[in-house]
Amino acid sequence: MRFLVTGGAGFIGQHVVRQLVQRHGARSVTVLDARTRAATGWDAVQGMIDDQLWRGDVCDPHEVRVSMLDAQPDVVLHLAAQSHVDRSLQQPNEAMIVNGYGTQVVASACATAGVPLVYCSTDEVYGPVVEGQPSFEGFSEGSALNPSSPYSAGKAAGELAVRAMGTSAGLRYAITRGCNAWGEGQLGEKLVPIACALLQAGRPVPLHGGGHQLRQWIAVGEFADALCTVSTWLAAGRLQAGTTVNIAGPCVASVRQVVLALAERAGVPAHAAVVDSRDRPGQDRAYCVTGDYLRRLGWEARQRLLDPQHLDRLLAAYRGSDVQLASYVEAT
Numbered sequence: 538m539r540f541l542v543t544g545g546a547g548f549i550g551q552h553v554v555r556q557l558v559q560r561h562g563a564r565s566v567t568v569l570d571a572r573t574r575a576a577t578g579w580d581a582v583q584g585m586i587d588d589q590l591w592r593g594d595v596c597d598p599h600e601v602r603v604s605m606l607d608a609q610p611d612v613v614l615h616l617a618a619q620s621h622v623d624r625s626l627q628q629p630n631e632a633m634i635v636n637g638y639g640t641q642v643v644a645s646a647c648a649t650a651g652v653p654l655v656y657c658s659t660d661e662v663y664g665p666v667v668e669g670q671p672s673f674e675g676f677s678e679g680s681a682l683n684p685s686s687p688y689s690a691g692k693a694a695g696e697l698a699v700r701a702m703g704t705s706a707g708l709r710y711a712i713t714r715g716c717n718a719w720g721e722g723q724l725g726e727k728l729v730p731i732a733c734a735l736l737q738a739g740r741p742v743p744l745h746g747g748g749h750q751l752r753q754w755i756a757v758g759e760f761a762d763a764l765c766t767v768s769t770w771l772a773a774g775r776l777q778a779g780t781t782v783n784i785a786g787p788c789v790a791s792v793r794q795v796v797l798a799l800a801e802r803a804g805v806p807a808h809a810a811v812v813d814s815r816d817r818p819g820q821d822r823a824y825c826v827t828g829d830y831l832r833r834l835g836w837e838a839r840q841r842l843l844d845p846q847h848l849d850r851l852l853a854a855y856r857g858s859d860v861q862l863a864s865y866v867e868a869t
Contacts, residue, residue: 538561538565538611538612538769538772538773539561539565539566539567539608539609539610539611540557540561540565540566540567540608540610540611540612540613540614540768541567541568541569541604541605541608541610541612541613541614541652542554542557542566542567542568542569542613542614542616543568543569543570543595543601543613543614543615543616543617543643544569544570544571544595544615544616544617544618545566545568545569545570545578545582545590545614545616546568546570546572546576546577546578546579546582546590547570547575547576547577547578547616547617547620548575548577548578548718548720548722548723548724548727548757549616549657549718549757549760549761549764550568550570550578550582550616550617551577551578551581551582551722552578552720552722552757552758552760552761553614553616553761553764553765554566554568554578554582554585554586555581555585555761556758556761556762556765557765558585558586560765563585563586563587563589564586564589566585566586566589567586567589567590567591567604567607567608567610568582568586568589568590568591569591569593569595569600569601569604569617570582570590570591570592570593570617571592571593571594571595571617572592574724575620575621575724577722577723577724578722581722589608591604591607594639595615595617595635595639595640595642595643596634596635596638596639596642597642598642598645598646601642601643601646602646605646605647605650605652610652611652611653611772612652612653612654612655612768612769612771612772613643613647613652613653613654613655614655614657614764614768615640615643615644615654615655615656615657616657616764617635617639617643618635618636618639618657618691618692618695619631619632619635619636619688619691620659620688621688621724621726621727622661622686622688622689624688624726625686625687625688625691626686626687629687632687632688632690632691633687633690633691633694634691635691636688636691636692636694636695637691637694637695637698639695640656640694640695640696640698640699641695641698641702644656644698644699644702644708644710645702645706647702647708647710648702648706648707648708649706651707653708653709653710653711653771653772653778654699654708654709654710654711655710655711655712655713655764655767655768655771656695656696656699656710656711656712656713657713657715657764658692658693658695658696658712658713658714658715659688659689659692659714659715660676660714660715660716660753660783660824660825660826661684661685661686661688661689661692661824662682662683662684662689662692662693662696662714663676663680663681663682663683663714663824663826664682664683664684664685664689665683665685665822665823665824666751666822666823666824666825674825674827675753675783675785675825675826675827676783676825676826676827677783677826677827677829678714678781678782678783678830682696696712699712700712700779703778703779709771709778709779710771710778710779711767711768711771711776711778711779711780711781711782712780712781712782713763713764713767713781713782713783713784714781714782714783714784714826715755715760715763715783715784716752716753716754716755716784716785716786716824716825716826717752717753717754717755717786717824718754718755718756718757718760719754719755719756719757719842719847719851720756720757720758720851721757721850721851721854722757723757725855725858725859728792728795728796729795729799729851729855730855730858732795732796732799732800733799733803733851733852733854733855733856733858734855734856734857734858734859736796736799736800736803736805736810736852737803737852737855737856737857738857739805741809741810741811741812742796742800742810742811742812743811743812743813743814744792744793744796744811744812744813744814745792745814745815746813746814746815747793747813748791748792748793748796748811748813749791749792749793750791750792750822750823751789751790751791751822751823751824751825752789752790752791752792752795752823752824753785753786753788753789753824753825753826754786754788754789754790754795754842755784755785755786755787755788755838755840756786756838756840756842756847758840759786759838759839759840760784760838762836763784763831763836763838764784766836767782770834782830782831783826783827783828783830783831784826784828784831784838785826785827785828785831785838786838786842787837787838787839787840787841788841788842788843789825790842790843793811794843795842795843796810796811797810797811798843798848799848799851799852802845802848802849802852803852
């Protein structure tokens with residue numbers, strides 16, 4: 538089986554590529570990636586697949602078409618995105634172009650070539666948990682979309698583009714909606730790398746709105762495993778075309794809980810670990826999705842972010858890393 542992965546040098550993409558190579562061999566995987574600052578795994582992916590790593594933009598129909606012809610994939614995994622919420626607030630047009638229009642380009646190319654598509658969307662398309670529902674167990678795949686940021690609005694637009702190509706052009710597709718991934722190889726403008734680096738440098742971590750927002754967390758390796766599994770099932774006809782699946786994590790914790798847990802493992806007292814900052818616009822109070830659909834098919838994430846061995850591994854991975862606070866502390 539052959540795979541084309543867009544955004545395959547990014548945080549999640551590099552883990553997807555590694556697992557596909559392990560399962561199917563290096564010559565089975567081609568990557569199209571724009572090599573932006575988010576391509577933290579570029580060198581690692583190049584080491585895995587060599588000249589099958591292509592630099593290109595999913596918003597360029599010609600580059601997407603050429604990569605499809607070169608890869609001759611049995612399935613495309615579309616991960617390329619502008620995925621940073623704070624950055625999307627500053628540059629909303631870019632978020633919509635990459636996440637919406639770029640997905641339309643990829644979906645059109647897949648429909649023309651008759652190749653199935655797995656679109657990696659996000660739990661943020663659901664919007665926040667409704668106030669007054671403390672017992673809410675999570676959004677299901679049939680819940681309404683209610684995005685709050687340009688990032689999630691662009692991802693929702695991408696979903697609609699994929700669905701429209703399924704209806705109008707016969708595209709076979711699956712859409713995944715994943716929660717917050719943690720692990721090695723993440724860009725230094727995201728919470729976990731920032732917290733790990735700052736705490737170990739003796740600096741407090743700025744928390745939007747005090748960091749009380751609840752998030753669902755999944756290990757990036759398990760996230761990648763879910764994407765690889767769904768793509769294989771879709772290509773083999775084991776997953777019905779047009780299916781949407783949540784990729785749920787086993788751990789729900791507030792941003793503040795995560796930072797304080799890291800601080801404890803790093804030996805930093807709680808009073809010195811955080812500094813509260815003004816909340817960012819459109820902040821969602823809580824995200825949570827159910828994982829019942831994939832669980833019924835035999836897949837479930839199990840690694841819990843707050844387990845000490847995982848916290849220690851993250852601290853080691855990001856010790857001394859180059860954090861990028863510019864957009865993260867914009868709200869201070």
